[in-house]
Amino acid sequence: MSEIKIINGQSLPNIPWQERPADLEEGAVLWRYTENPVMGRNPTPKIGRIFNSAVVPWQDGYIAVLRGEQVNGVPHVYLGRSKDGIHWNVDRERVQFVDENGERGCLTTPMTRGW
Numbered sequence: 001m002s003e004i005k006i007i008n009g010q011s012l013p014n015i016p017w018q019e020r021p022a023d024l025e026e027g028a029v030l031w032r033y034t035e036n037p038v039m040g041r042n043p044t045p046k047i048g049r050i051f052n053s054a055v056v057p058w059q060d061g062y063i064a065v066l067r068g069e070q071v072n073g074v075p076h077v078y079l080g081r082s083k084d085g086i087h088w089n090v091d092r093e094r095v096q097f098v099d100e101n102g103e104r105g106c107l108t109t110p111m112t113r114g115w
Contacts, residue, residue: 014057016085039066039080043090046070047078055085066090 018033039050047068055064064080068090076094098104 035086038086039088039090042071043068043088044092046092047090048073050090053080061085064088068094
C-alpha cells in the first residue's frame, strides 16, 4: 500500500479495517467487509433499510450519516453511533433540517416531501 497517497488529509488508523482478500481480482482497490451487511433490515421500527453510510471517528467511537428508507419506502437522513464501527445504534428520529431562519426544511425530492 506504499503507493497510496492521501491528498489533503491524514490517515485514520482507528477505522476498522479488513485486509485485502487473497482471492480478490487483480487490480481491485476496494472490497467489502466479509460480514456485510453490518446493519440489517429494520434497525428501528420506522426504518426498513439503511443505505449510503458516511462514517467518521467521533469522540470515543464513530458517528454515521445514514440514508434510511422508511418502511413505506420514503428516504430520510438519520444518525447512527457505534463504539467499534461494526455494531450500530441508529437514532429512531430522522434528522430535522432547518434553514438560517430556523424554519424546518427538507432534503428529499419534492415528490417525497411529507412532513
